[in-house]
Amino acid sequence: xxxxxxxxxxxxxxxxxxxxxxxxxxxxxxxxxxxxxxxxxxxxxxxxxxxxxxxxxxxxxxxxxxxxxxxxxxxxxxxxxxxxxxxxxxxxxxxxxxxxxxxxxxxxxxxxxxxxxxxxxxxxxxxxxxxxxxxxxxxxxxxxxxx
Amino acid sequence: xxxxxxxxxxxxxxxxxxxxxxxxxxxxxxxxxxxxxxxxxxxxxxxxxxxxxxxxxxxxxxxxxxxxxxxxxxxxxxxxxxxxxxxxxxxxxxxxxxxxxxxxxxxxxxxxxxxxxxxxxxxxxxxxxxxxxxxxxxxxxxxxxxxxxxxxxxxxxxxxxxx
Numbered sequence: 001x002x003x004x005x006x007x008x009x010x011x012x013x014x015x016x017x018x019x020x021x022x023x024x025x026x027x028x029x030x031x032x033x034x035x036x037x038x039x040x041x042x043x044x045x046x047x048x049x050x051x052x053x054x055x056x057x058x059x060x061x062x063x064x065x066x067x068x069x070x071x072x073x074x075x076x077x078x079x080x081x082x083x084x085x086x087x088x089x090x091x092x093x094x095x096x097x098x099x100x101x102x103x104x105x106x107x108x109x110x111x112x113x114x115x116x117x118x119x120x121x122x123x124x125x126x127x128x129x130x131x132x133x134x135x136x137x138x139x140x141x142x143x144x145x146x147x
Numbered sequence: 148x149x150x151x152x153x154x155x156x157x158x159x160x161x162x163x164x165x166x167x168x169x170x171x172x173x174x175x176x177x178x179x180x181x182x183x184x185x186x187x188x189x190x191x192x193x194x195x196x197x198x199x200x201x202x203x204x205x206x207x208x209x210x211x212x213x214x215x216x217x218x219x220x221x222x223x224x225x226x227x228x229x230x231x232x233x234x235x236x237x238x239x240x241x242x243x244x245x246x247x248x249x250x251x252x253x254x255x256x257x258x259x260x261x262x263x264x265x266x267x268x269x270x271x272x273x274x275x276x277x278x279x280x281x282x283x284x285x286x287x288x289x290x291x292x293x294x295x296x297x298x299x300x301x302x303x304x305x306x307x308x309x310x
Contacts, residue, residue, distance in 0.1 A: 034252075035223075035288065035295075042223040042254065043290035049220050052177070055256065059221045062254040063261075066223075070252060106173065113170040117163040124158070128150045 034069050037081050038062060044088050051095045052102040058087055179219030179257075186226065186285040187213035188302040193262055201309040202279065207266045210304075212283060214262075216255040223288035225252040225295065228267060231280050239299040243282050272308050280305050 041062060049055045061084045068077035091098075189211035190197045199208055216222045229235075229245035237243045249268055253261050272279060285300040 038223055038254070039288055039290065039293055042221060042288060046220045046290055049257070055221060059254055059256040059259070062221075062223075066252045066254060110170045110173055113166045113173070116166040117159065120162045121159050125150055125155065 034066065034077075037078075038066060041081070041084060041088060044092065048088070048091055048095055051099045053091050053095050053098050055091070058084055058091070061087070177219070179217065182218040184218060184222065184224070184285060184287065184298050184300055185213075185215040186283065186300045186302055187215075188283060188304060189213060189262070191264065193264065198304055198306075200307060202269045202272075202281075202306045203309050204269060204272045206269050208269060208281075208306075209264060210267055210281075211262060211264050212251065213260060214253070214255065214285065215260040216257060218287075219257050221254060221256050223252070223254050223290075225250050225286050225288075227284045227286055228265075229282045229284070230270060230272075231282050232276075232278070233280055233305065235282075236280065236303060237282060237284055237297075237299075237301045240297075242284050242286075242297045243301075245282065274310075276308055278305060278307055 045055050045058055045062070048058075061080055065077045065080040065084065068074075068080060188198075189195060190199075191209040191211065193211035193213075198210075202208055212226055214224055214226065216224070227242070227247045228249040228251075229243045229247055231243050231245040235243050235245050248270065249265075251263070251265060253263075255261055267281060269279075281304045283302050285298045286295045287298055288294070289296045
């Protein structure tokens with residue numbers, strides 16, 4: 001015969017095992033449904049960010065969609081996801097131009113920076129002399145008398 | 148005084164070093180030399196310290212989680228919560244063998260962090276257990292493998308069980 005404390009303990013263990021198994025089964029099922037929508041979008045957003053497209057707003061909206069989904073407001077979450085899909089498609093269309101303009105700006109800035117020492121070397125003595133003479137424009141030069 | 152040759156040479160050298168350094172920094176902009184993610188556990192006021200020392204079966208504990216992304220790209224992340232012991236802690240490569248009880252997800256851009264309060268569920272704890280460990284693991288969604296991958300980052304909190 002099992003004592004009452006043993007029975008209570010067994011019941012608690014059974015309850016614990018049941019709650020864990022429910023958690024195990026429920027979590028992946030809930031996650032997969034959202035992951036199927038968010039996963040590919042995150043992949044596309046990652047590709048966009050690699051092409052120097054500003055994706056901060058899109059990332060914020062995706063985060064909002066996930067939070068809405070987890071809070072139970074799945075209709076609104078899906079609506080946000082759909083709007084993000086539209087936005088990502090638009091950004092993908094513009095990504096070529098954005099990437100090109102980024103690279104042009106980057107290379108132009110680097111070229112300007114690397115040209116600075118050459119310009120400095122050639123122009124500084126001339127500028128310095130021009131300034132030196134300009135500041136002494138009104139000066140009278142007198143030859144010192146020889147002793 | 149006309150421009151001295153030595154002064155001019157020093158000035159030119161400074162300009163050469165500064166321009167090369169600036170150009171290198173510009174080219175390296177956006178490049179992440181050491182990508183990483185981070186997770187932190189904070190108390191219910193989202194501060195470090197003063198964590199709860201006791202938990203009861205079938206109750207909830209309010210805590211705060213911090214997640215940071217420095218991977219150089221946006222991340223779809225989740226924190227998985229498990230209840231275990233000091234013998235079932237995760238490692239740098241493997242998650243805890245305990246079953247997942249709750250999870251929290253989000254999307255973070257590069258250099259972004261998220262700090263949020265969580266109501267941690269404490270399930271039924273066996274009578275002979277006096278001490279449990281709340282384990283929080285950070286997982287990220289691998290866009291190439293299309294699956295969740297454990298980052299090797301976790302935080303845990305040892306607590307006593309109050310009866």
